Amino acid sequence: MYLLLQLRIEVFIIEQNCIFQDLDGKDQACYHLLGWDGSTLVAGARIVPQGVSYPDYPSIGRVVNRQTYRGKGAGKELMQEAIAHCIALYGDTGIKIGAQYYLKGFYESLGFVAKGDIYDEDGIDHIKMIRPAGL
Incomplete structure (x- = not known):
């Protein structure tokens, strides 16, 4: 977990120059996926149960x-x-994310659809997106 938190700080706080509280109390309720290249952690994400970030959907974050x-x-x-893990854990009920707006096209390529307006989160434009059930 230490290496994942270190990577999140490196990218979200230092690289993106975004001062925010990354340790938000949600990590303990989540499953974490890690992507490795040998002994180097190169990517990570957390799978968030329904009710932790959104009342009606599980989510993928960080x-x-x-x-x-x-x-x-x-x-x-x-x-x-x-x-795939989110669906296996919580069923194919749809997945909701709060995406950094500049990555909207990336998430659309994975089946997510933008919902609502662009909003500011910690100085970075975001947009809510939902991947509908059944994709």
Whole structure:
């Protein structure tokens, strides 16, 4: 868990220059997926049970990809695994995420659909997205 938190701080706080409380009390209720290249942690995500972030949907959050591995498929592979695990754990009821807006196209390629307006979260534009059941 330490290496995952270290990667999240490296990307979300240092690289994106976003000062926020990453340790939000949700990690203990979540399943965590880790993507490795040998002994190097390159990506991670948490699978959030329904009722923790959203009342009606499970979620996938804190999706992180080491900068030197972007554009090489690690993030997409991790998200495909996260979606499959989310469905296996909680059923095919749909998945809701709060996506950084600049990644909207990436999440659309995985079946997510934008819902609502762009909103600011900790100084970064986000948008709610839902991956409908049955995809």
